[in-house]
Amino acid sequence: MTNLRNHNVPNMMIIRRTLLGAMIALALMAALPGAAYAQSPTDARSFIEATAQSAIATMADKQLSRNDRDDRFRALFVSAFDIPEIGRFVLSRHWRTATPEQQHEFLTLFEEITVLTWARRFQDYDDERLETLEATKSGERDWMVSSRIVKREGPPNPVQWRIRQGTDGAFRITDIIAEGVSMAITLRSDYASTMQANGGRIDTLLATMRTKLDQLRAAG
Amino acid sequence: MTSPRTSASPNFVTRINRALTLERIITSTTARLLLVFGLVALAGCATPPPDDDPEGKAEFEQVNDPLEPANRWVFGFNDIADTYLLRPAAEGYRAVTPEFGRQRVSDFLDNLKTPIYLMNDMLQGNVTLAGSTMERFLLNSSFGVLGLMDVATPFGIPGHSSDFGQTLGSWGIDEGPYLVLPLFGPSNPRDAVGLAVDSYADPVDYYLQNNHMHWVSWTRLGASALSQREAYLDALDDAKRTSLDFYSTMRSLYRQRRKAQIDQAGAAP
Numbered sequence: 001m002t003n004l005r006n007h008n009v010p011n012m013m014i015i016r017r018t019l020l021g022a023m024i025a026l027a028l029m030a031a032l033p034g035a036a037y038a039q040s041p042t043d044a045r046s047f048i049e050a051t052a053q054s055a056i057a058t059m060a061d062k063q064l065s066r067n068d069r070d071d072r073f074r075a076l077f078v079s080a081f082d083i084p085e086i087g088r089f090v091l092s093r094h095w096r097t098a099t100p101e102q103q104h105e106f107l108t109l110f111e112e113i114t115v116l117t118w119a120r121r122f123q124d125y126d127d128e129r130l131e132t133l134e135a136t137k138s139g140e141r142d143w144m145v146s147s148r149i150v151k152r153e154g155p156p157n158p159v160q161w162r163i164r165q166g167t168d169g170a171f172r173i174t175d176i177i178a179e180g181v182s183m184a185i186t187l188r189s190d191y192a193s194t195m196q197a198n199g200g201r202i203d204t205l206l207a208t209m210r211t212k213l214d215q216l217r218a219a220g
Numbered sequence: 221m222t223s224p225r226t227s228a229s230p231n232f233v234t235r236i237n238r239a240l241t242l243e244r245i246i247t248s249t250t251a252r253l254l255l256v257f258g259l260v261a262l263a264g265c266a267t268p269p270p271d272d273d274p275e276g277k278a279e280f281e282q283v284n285d286p287l288e289p290a291n292r293w294v295f296g297f298n299d300i301a302d303t304y305l306l307r308p309a310a311e312g313y314r315a316v317t318p319e320f321g322r323q324r325v326s327d328f329l330d331n332l333k334t335p336i337y338l339m340n341d342m343l344q345g346n347v348t349l350a351g352s353t354m355e356r357f358l359l360n361s362s363f364g365v366l367g368l369m370d371v372a373t374p375f376g377i378p379g380h381s382s383d384f385g386q387t388l389g390s391w392g393i394d395e396g397p398y399l400v401l402p403l404f405g406p407s408n409p410r411d412a413v414g415l416a417v418d419s420y421a422d423p424v425d426y427y428l429q430n431n432h433m434h435w436v437s438w439t440r441l442g443a444s445a446l447s448q449r450e451a452y453l454d455a456l457d458d459a460k461r462t463s464l465d466f467y468s469t470m471r472s473l474y475r476q477r478r479k480a481q482i483d484q485a486g487a488a489p
Contacts, residue, residue: 093275117462124454153323155373180480186472192279193468208464219461 041135044143047171048161051080052130059125073119082164082172083111089174090187094195094202102202109209116216127152130159141165142174265289284398285471291400295467298405302449310449324368326447330379331360331367332440335423340382344390344485352377382485384421385414389482398471406474 058064058072087110088095098106132147143163148156162175162184175184191205198204266288269276285291314322334357341350356372356379364371373379388410389395396409404415419425428437463469 093279113462117458120461121458153319155370155378179477180484181473181476185476186469189283189472190463190465190469193283194464196276196279197465212462212464216461 041137041143044135044145044163044171045132047163048132048145048147049130051076051173055122056125056130059122070119073122074115077115077118078111079170080173081114082166082174083107083114085164085172085174086114086184086187087111089184090191092188092192094192094200094205098202102206105206106202106209109206109213112213113209113216116213120216120219131156138162143171283468283471284395284475286397287399291398292467294400294402295470298400298403299466301403306445306449307453310446310453313446314450314453322447322450325443326451327360327364327370328367329440329444329447330370330381331357331364332424333381333422336418336421337380337382339421340384340387340418343384343387344382346382346485349380349382352380353382383411383414384417385411385478386482386485388414389478390485395475395478398475406470408478411478 054076055073058069058076061069064072084107087107090110091098091106095103129150130147131150132145135143135145138144141164143165145161145163146158147161148158150156158179160177161173162177163171164174165171175182177183194208195202195205198208266280266286268280268286271277317325334353338350338353338357341353356370356377357367359372359375359377360367360370363369370379393410395411399407399409399412401407401412401415404412407415424440425437428434428440459469459473460466
């Protein structure tokens with residue numbers, strides 16, 4: 001018990017300091033919109049760490065009901081992932097031929113599929129920890145954050161996060177690269193092949209996506 | 221056969237005859253299988269998009285799968301074999317063996333592959349990796365109790381795998397068209413050759429075959445298949461569940477992963 005209390009004291013101080021820092025940062029960003037892109041590697045790393053932390057905290061909170069947990073996941077993933085950007089990349093050349101209505105429906109379905117996919121992945125969460133290693137700038141607004149997932153048994157898995165800073169100054173994930181495999185490229189290959197098989201019709205793709213969504217929902 | 225001269229060594233003659241019959245059976249089976257897959261491949265060539273669709277053509281070339289219909293056929297066959305045999309076996313293995321035990325099996329099997337890793341590290345001209353393969357082998361075989369415990373990783377010498385497909389790739393040999401091998405799964409001509417070379421070059425297997433311990437060799441093969449399939453249970457389930465087209469997702473995963481491995485092999489000193 002005393003041990004716990006001792007740990008709590010510096011924790012509270014850190015939280016207070018972080019809050020203060022966040023408020024100052026927000027105030028600065030509001031005052032200097034042009035300076036929003038000038039972030040350091042530390043900021044890029046902390047974004048990934050904070051995102052992983054919230055995901056783990058949501059998962060570890062046994063008090064939450066299933067619905068509440070799903071809602072939190074949705075909120076977390078929609079804010080953490082740049083889903084419109086990933087969606088446009090995934091549809092690639094077919095994005096341009098799609099009507100605005102089709103684009104809109106595609107993104108809605110794509111977001112839903114992404115959220116369900118990741119919620120399910122986190123169900124298997126088994127005490128893994130994420131350690132960020134370094135962040136390097138790649139392009140004006142893009143960063144690559146390398147990290148590794150440490151499991152209870154076996155060697156750690158290297159994971160790289162491609163993140164982009166939006167016009168609002170916030171970071172969002174645009175790709176995850178695990179052991180050389182890019183999530184965005186794999187998805188693009190999947191969707192391109194589906195488009196090719198159906199003769200390049202967006203409406204057929206949307207129907208396939210709705211079926212997939214029903215399957216994912218049914219599987220829980 | 222009835223002449224007195226041959227009856228002096230009947231054992232020898234029978235053995236030769238048996239070997240010849242066995243060889244004939246194997247060759248004819250292989251030939252038949254090759255013929256079937258050849259016919260399927262011929263019948264199953266993908267039609268490239270027409271010239272007035274340059275983006276479609278570029279995509280076709282990038283996907284690098286001119287044998288797609290034949291590949292999909294073999295992929296379907298593999299998927300059935302996996303769904304009804306390998307995957308249930310891997311699930312059973314996971315159910316009866318605790319995580320600690322499975323890790324010991326996987327560490328042990330990995331340690332036995334040291335000669336293959338070492339050969340390929342050297343053929344890739346990667347002295348640093350060859351050194352760490354040797355160090356891992358010495359540490360894990362001694363302190364790690366015959367390789368059961370990977371004690372080298374916590375020591376700061378993480379494991380890696382090197383195969384002859386990677387070696388060919390690091391020598392600049394192109395992957396060739398994407399190929400789904402029966403039972404072995406995603407591959408290409410370069411990696412298929414690599415697979416054959418690695419299995420012929422394996423001294424552990426040579427030793428087992430020469431000492432008539434075929435059952436050990438088969439057990440090792442079975443255990444490797446089980447251990448690897450178990451390691452990929454969640455990842456493959458996930459890919460199958462979340463993808464629109466499992467076939468193209470696997471193709472993309474395989475090609476990206478191999479490219480990353482070869483780039484890594486080429487980048488290291």
